[in-house]
Amino acid sequence: MLSNWMKNFVLIFSITFLLTGCTALTDSDQNKNGMLPAEVFKNIDGDTVTVKVRGKEETIRLLLVDTPETQHPRLGVQPFGPEASDFAKEILYPGRKVEIEPGINYGRDKYGRLLAYIYVDGKMFNERLLEEGLARVAYVYPPNTKYVDVFYDIQDEAKKKEKGIWSIENYSTDEGFQADKAAQSGYKTGIEGGEAACRGKIKGNMNSMIYHVPEGSYYNSDIKEIEWFCTEKEAKEAGYRKAKR
Structure with missing residues (x-):
């Protein structure tokens, strides 16, 4: 008979396989x-x-x-x-x-x-x-x-x-x-446009794909990964949706 330790090992291995093995990329993909x-x-x-x-x-x-x-x-x-x-x-x-x-x-x-x-x-x-x-x-x-x-x-x-x-x-x-x-x-970041020139404008949360405008309720909240946009149109074209508040 399997010991309790061995049973636990088999159980953990099986769960790990189901969680990771089925989603790993392989040559068959x-x-x-x-x-x-x-x-x-x-x-x-x-x-x-x-x-x-x-x-x-x-x-x-x-x-x-x-x-x-x-x-x-x-x-x-x-x-x-x-x-x-x-x-x-x-x-x-x-x-x-x-x-x-x-x-x-x-x-x-x-x-x-x-x-x-x-x-x-x-x-x-x-x-x-x-x-x-x-x-x-x-x-x-x-x-x-x-x-x-x-x-x-x-x-x-x-x-x-x-x-x-x-x-x-x-x-x-x-x-x-x-x-x-x-x-x-003499180079200045953002002199030719781009994200740097838009800082302080439209703030995109890269984790939730939601953007916030300066007057929004959560504009000043702590967002780990930010993508800046100059206009709401740019944010929407990048796949973001506007925050409800």
Whole structure:
């Protein structure tokens, strides 16, 4: 007969399998091209987006690229962060059909986000960020180095053209983005529009997908993840609905 300890172990294992095993992504979820069909649910920033796969929400962290921050609690809004975020919203808008190429063994980062490449109409979005000078090649960790050589070539072209982040000398480095260098160059975050220029206006709660206007009852409530909009129309187009109060 099974001991009580063994019975408890079997019970816990069975529950864990039912809760996790049935929802884990596997190769069987891929289409004939080896991709995971998905639909964009909401944008978070330039290199992070939430999609729906098999009807389940999955947050994707783009592999091998890093865009400047827009919502970091310590770094705040970095130069070209709003531009990268706006570019992502333009291409990866809610409802858009995309394909996901997961990293090796469906790896995840420390936040539980799926590491992957995203394709829109056959074009890899990771590459587009690099082409526009809105991201740097970063977080190069084996075994997920499949496209790293191609990425560095694209980055070199953006550097030569001094596009985006490469228009500010010594701003983008192997250690990250150096905001002090941008300040010395005279760059001001939000000068070209984007989320930074809309701070203090329409406040979107990224967890509930509800937006709040300044005169609303909950406008000044503690919201962990905020997305700013200049107008209510922009908030609605991004998939948010207005707070009832």
